[in-house]
Amino acid sequence: LVTCAPVLGEGPLGVIERGALAAYGGRITWVGPEADLRDAVEPAPGATEIDAGGRAVLPGLVECHTHLVFAGDRSAEFAARLAGQPYEAGGVRTTVAATRAASDDELRAFAMERLDRFASFGVTTVEAKSGYGLSPEHELRLLRVAASLRHPVEVVRTFMGAHVVPPEHDEQAYAEMLVEMMPTIGNLAEFCDVWIDRGAFGVGSARDILRAAHQAGLGLKVHAEQLEHSGGAVLAASFGAVSADHLEHATEQDADALAAANTVGVLLPGASMMTASPFAPARMLIERGVRVALSTDFNPGTSYSENLQLVIALACSQLHMSVPEAILGVTRHAAAALSREGIVGSLEPRAHANLVILEGISELDLAYHYGVNLVNRTISGGTRFDPPSRCE
Ligand code: NIG
Ligand code: FE
Numbered sequence: 001l002v003t004c005a006p007v008l009g010e011g012p013l014g015v016i017e018r019g020a021l022a023a024y025g026g027r028i029t030w031v032g033p034e035a036d037l038r039d040a041v042e043p044a045p046g047a048t049e050i051d052a053g054g055r056a057v058l059p060g061l062v063e064c065h066t067h068l069v070f071a072g073d074r075s076a077e078f079a080a081r082l083a084g085q086p087y088e089a090g091g092v093r094t095t096v097a098a099t100r101a102a103s104d105d106e107l108r109a110f111a112m113e114r115l116d117r118f119a120s121f122g123v124t125t126v127e128a129k130s131g132y133g134l135s136p137e138h139e140l141r142l143l144r145v146a147a148s149l150r151h152p153v154e155v156v157r158t159f160m161g162a163h164v165v166p167p168e169h170d171e172q173a174y175a176e177m178l179v180e181m182m183p184t185i186g187n188l189a190e191f192c193d194v195w196i197d198r199g200a201f202g203v204g205s206a207r208d209i210l211r212a213a214h215q216a217g218l219g220l221k222v223h224a225e226q227l228e229h230s231g232g233a234v235l236a237a238s239f240g241a242v243s244a245d246h247l248e249h250a251t252e253q254d255a256d257a258l259a260a261a262n263t264v265g266v267l268l269p270g271a272s273m274m275t276a277s278p279f280a281p282a283r284m285l286i287e288r289g290v291r292v293a294l295s296t297d298f299n300p301g302t303s304y305s306e307n308l309q310l311v312i313a314l315a316c317s318q319l320h321m322s323v324p325e326a327i328l329g330v331t332r333h334a335a336a337a338l339s340r341e342g343i344v345g346s347l348e349p350r351a352h353a354n355l356v357i358l359e360g361i362s363e364l365d366l367a368y369h370y371g372v373n374l375v376n377r378t379i380s381g382g383t384r385f386d387p388p389s390r391c392e
Contacts (some may be wrong), residue, residue, distance in 0.1 A: 001020070001021065001031070002056055002058045002327070002347075003015070003016060004327065008348060012325075013324045013363065016032065017033075018034045019031065020033070020037040021347055021353075023382050025382070026382040027351065028351045028353050029349060031347055050377075055359065056357075056360055057355055057356065058347075059332075060345075060352075060356055061123045061330045061331060062125045062330060062344055062345040063127065063295055063330075064127050064266055065245050065266050065295035065296075065297055065337075066126055066127055066128055066295070066296065066297070067131060067297075067298060067299035067300075068128035069099075069107055069110070070098070070110070070299070071099045071101070072095050072102075073300065074091060074094055087227075087275040088199055089195070089199030090164070092132070092163055092301060095132045095301065096134050099132040099142070104141065104148075107142070108145050111146065114306060115149065115155070117306040119151075119380070119385050120306075120378075121309055122308070122356035123306070124152070124354035124380045125153065125156065125334075125338070125340070125345070126156070127155075127191075127295075129160040129193055130142035130143050130161065131160030131161065131163030134163065134165075136177065136181045139159065139161040140184070154344070154352075156190060156191075156340075157189045157190055157191075158191040159193070159213070160195070162178055162206065163195055164200050171205055172205060178209050179208055182213055182215070182216040182218070183216050185216060190218065190339075191219040191220065192210070192218040192220055193220075193221040193222065193223060194223065194232075195222075195223035195226075196224055196235065197225075197226050197228065197230055198228050202230075203231045203235055206235060210239050211239075219339055220239050220240075221236075221242060222235065223246055224245065225244075225246060225248060225249040226247075227249075227277075229250075229251065232244065233247060233254035233258055241261070241263050242263065242336075243337040244258055244265055244266070245266035245267075245297075246268055247267060247280045247281075248272060248277060248279065248280045249278070250265075250285065252288060255288035256288055256289075258285070259288055259289035259290045263290075264290075264291045264293050264333060264337040265290040265291065265293070266292075266293045267282055267315070267319060267329070268296070269294070269311060269319055270311055270314060274303050279318050279319055280319065282315070282320060283319075283320050294308075294311050294333075295308070295330075309366055309370075309373065311326075311330065312329075312366045312367050313368075315329060315367075323364055327366065331346060353381060354379065355378075355379045356378050357375070358376060359376045
């Protein structure tokens with residue numbers, strides 16, 4: 001039992017050999033050695049018993065950074081990249097046009113399919129950013145679509161009106177529009193994210209947007225230091241942001257600021273791989289005390305994959321992270337990047353009964369047996385999740 005709660009077992013992943021857990025009403029009530037189970041737990045009438053048959057059991061994986069709700073296709077842009085075109089932020093506008101043209105029902109259907117695929121890979125929590133609407137009306141629509149998704153995977157909503165500047169405005173006018181919009185978001189989003197980069201937002205307008213978001217009660221996230229070094233990480237730290245994401249061009253000073261602010265660094269090696277860009281300096285960040293989480297960055301431009309297991313293998317092979325570091329990156333630390341540490345991403349009393357039974361006896365397989373789906377069974381909120389077959 002890989003609890004990802006170090007106090008409950010051995011090593012950084014808190015592993016309990018021959019472990020067991022009990023859950024009631026969707027929450028974990030007890031975790032410990034199987035030998036203690038009968039004395040510690042009185043099963044409720046009608047309780048279900050699941051024998052994992054010696055397989056490794058982990059928390060349901062936590063995907064802490066996606067651009068879930070969009071329409072359209074950017075495969076031509078991808079093919080052009082293979083022929084030597086560099087990735088540029090402006091590609092976002094292709095998706096904006098397709099997304100604005102799609103109906104709510106179409107957007108909902110696409111998002112549901114993507115959630116099914118995430119769940120099939122053992123993911124039970126998915127963060128979803130808006131950011132392909134880029135007007136008050138369309139951004140709120142994307143958040144409403146995300147809020148309407150009825151799925152066993154929990155969706156955590158982030159407002160990312162500050163993805164890029166839409167063609168019909170200049171940066172300053174659009175930033176002012178976003179600042180005015182902030183109080184209207186209410187509970188449609190829990191976080192606000194800003195992309196600070198070449199072709200996106202400068203530090204000055206980002207500061208105004210983040211300040212307004214903070215005043216409106218939203219948690220803060222920043223897409224920082226992706227295409228070049230722009231000062232996004234230090235700005236994120238100065239606001240005590242919950243996470244700074246990307247960090248491919250982060251410096252030691254950035255790392256020190258993030259560590260001091262307890263801002264989680266979310267690394268996205270799939271985006272580096274698929275845009276032929278540098279990988280984030282994960283070892284430097286970890287050695288300077290940054291808590292590192294990992295994510296697919298699921299989006300149509302830089303990383304079109306729901307396979308969070310593959311990100312573990314990429315983190316170990318390309319970011320030089322250890323297997324425990326990578327697994328914490330998609331469980332406990334990813335939960336911290338969503339202000340949900342101890343609630344999801346770990347198997348401990350009071351946490352949600354979200355678990356993955358792996359097709360393997362060890363969590364090491366997630367890095368070693370790469371590129372395949374190692375899920376034997378996913379349980380979300382105490383209920384078994386069987387992804388629907390899409391071949392009928
Ligand atoms: O995280 N960096 C900003 N946003 C996405 C890419 C968006 C797109 O190209 O559509 C990312 O990589
Ligand atoms: Fe992103």
